[in-house]
Amino acid sequence: MALRTEELMLNMGPQHPSTHGVLRLIVTLDGENIVDVRPDIGYLHSSVEKMMEYRTYLQNIALVDRGMDYLAAMANEEVWVLATERLAKIEVPERAKYIRTIMLELQRISSHLIWLGTFGIDLGAFTAFLWAMRERERIMDLFEHATGGRLHHVYFRLGGVYEDLPDGWTAECTEFCDYFLGRLPEYDELLTGNPIFLARTQGVGVLTTEKAIQMGASGPVARASGIAYDVRKAHPYEVYDRVQFDIPVRSEGDCFARYLVRMEEMRQAVRIIRQCLEQIPSGEIRSRVAVTVRVPKGEVYARTESPRGDLGIYLVSDGGDKPYRVKIRAPAFSNLYALTEVMRGWKVADVIAILGSTDIVLSDVDR
């Protein structure tokens, strides 16, 4: 007699230690195999796009810090000031461009460290979390010294940055670069060669190149699937066209490839910071821009490479001191849906590994 089996609906989240925020996954299971995964998003929808229509261009810098991807506040500020500066044709002094690039790369390292720590916890490696947070705390010190804020900096301004780097900051930053590069081999020992970690990630959740393009994946997720696309190379902004760096690309498309891509990106970020610290010129840090700047009528699309991928802002201005309409293109949103596609057919424990390797931030998904 054949046993009658039923499919089981499993509710993961919104309160789940591994959903990295308030994501709800409705998983349909056949035994231990995943039949279907449907993400239920919107638990952190903050109506940022609507709120931005009621704030001036300057006030919005503080809002995009909090309302968008909160792990990479600088990246949000960057895409917002970039869009506004392009539409209002505001010039940015050379020194400010270098300072911005340094901050953006520090932010990339700090964001990847949070990912590394939480990914480690998801797969049972608690030490990785403690070590990653230790390094991140040093970046927080650098940020606090320069901007006054740990998580939300409100440091970039239209036409420059708020304040010049404080005395001794450059030396501190150089010291951090040396320190951090010395630490990275320890992570390799801890995770990259760890048999348990390899068993959980290698060959798991393969995202093919075609699927990645179809679903609009970007950033490390796309680069781990063989797409050599990075906005910093394809559409350079700030001083990314003046520094040497490589884009790590893997063709496997599994969780381990996504891990390797991010680890290499941290090394490349240090390389960019070092070059910027050498080349940084002295001079002005901000051009003169009115506090309530009126942006001429028109529309613009600005894109940057945030730690999670291709972050874009579509800005429409009607000539007033507030934007008429803002649309945010969030990388985590596309990446989440690309990877829930590949979850089918894997075991229920692999959901955690695949989701952890996506590096989603729900604030970026829901906005």
Added chain:
Amino acid sequence: MSTDPKDLRRSTALPLDQALEVLDSLPGGGIILTKVEQVLNWGRAASVWPLTFGLACCAIEMMQAMATRFDFDRMGVIPRGTPRQADCIIVAGRATIKIAPIVRRLWEQMPEPKYVVSMGSCATCGGPFYYDNYSILKGIDQVIPVDVYVPGCPPRPEALIEGFLKLQDKIKKEPFLRRRVYDAAVAESPTTLRSSEQA
């Protein structure tokens, strides 16, 4: 070392290395007299286990507080993954109207006695999302009762630690045992106690 009873009563003020000396000088030394309630509260205050439930940005600072450098474990704060094992919920970040019923349900699933720490401006009052916004709850205290509010956007890990110290002070002052005895008595004979309350 004085053995004046007046000084002995303030035993908490004595340095720890002199504690044995004082105890031995007492008749039947090695015995400490205190209130059962005080001991219970002392133990409870030193082991507040919060639920890991991060909503938004403040959750990152909460993680940082639990990790290296700040090391929340030394206050006895150990994160738990399920509300059934937790004493306390840290509402870290902005709560939307969509998540509000879930926060409420998590709070209801926690066993008594339970505490709520509202971390950051968003959980306290809506923060920067107070105006021109259709989706954010204007403060988590509309859904669950809050014990400690920690201000900041986001609060530093030190601020969260101070919030927990405040919560520990609150726990230490609670008439925990008396309330438990009273609740048990009410459960046994609801009518008599209730009528006496009315009288």
